[in-house]
Amino acid sequence: MLPESVVEFAKTTHRGVLSTFRRDGSVQMSIISCGPFRDGIAFTVTEDRAKLKNLRRDSRCTLLVSKESWWGFVVLQGKARIMSADNTAPEEFRMALRDAYRACSGSEHPNWDEYDQAMRDDRRSIIVVVPDQIYGTAA
Numbered sequence: 001m002l003p004e005s006v007v008e009f010a011k012t013t014h015r016g017v018l019s020t021f022r023r024d025g026s027v028q029m030s031i032i033s034c035g036p037f038r039d040g041i042a043f044t045v046t047e048d049r050a051k052l053k054n055l056r057r058d059s060r061c062t063l064l065v066s067k068e069s070w071w072g073f074v075v076l077q078g079k080a081r082i083m084s085a086d087n088t089a090p091e092e093f094r095m096a097l098r099d100a101y102r103a104c105s106g107s108e109h110p111n112w113d114e115y116d117q118a119m120r121d122d123r124r125s126i127i128v129v130v131p132d133q134i135y136g137t138a139a
Contacts, residue, residue: 001039002040002041002131005139006036006074006076009138010034010036011036012067013067013072014033014034014106015031015033015034015066015067015068016031016032016034016041016063017030017032017063017064017066018030018051018064019061019062020050020051020055021058022050022054028050028054030050030051032045033104034065035102035105035106036103037126037128038128039128040076040078040081041129042103042126042129043126043127044097044125045125045126046122046123047123047124051127052082052127060078061078061080062076063075063129071137072137072138073136074135074136074137074138074139075134075135075139076131076133077131077132077133078130078132080127081127081128083096083125083128084126094116094119096126097115097116098116101115
């Protein structure tokens with residue numbers, strides 16, 4: 001469970017930098033939009049992205065969530081849990097994608113049917129970074 005201070009901080013900024021591990025062990029970094037989701041911080045990703053391939057191979061990751069000014073941040077180190085059409089019941093996954101959108105944007109989508117179709121077309125998955133360790137100025 002995320003501390004309430006981290007949840008509240010992550011609701012106010014949706015900027016993140018995710019670090020994953022490539023096959024050769026080097027770090028791959030990605031800028032993402034993210035938000036508090038269940039027991040971690042989540043974002044969605046298309047099937048063809050390196051970060052998803054890396055996390056399927058090695059779930060260890062680090063996520064920095066920062067204010068635009070960089071003067072407030074939180075770092076989550078832990079493992080990623082992947083929710084996809086392959087491992088989640090269809091209706092549960094559809095609703096989880098909607099919840100992830102709300103978490104990452106802080107708003108409602110203007111057309112959920114259109115959103116649902118775009119998620120299917122993009123073959124999106126949800127990545128939830130579940131921390132083992134949390135630190136930073138907002139932790």
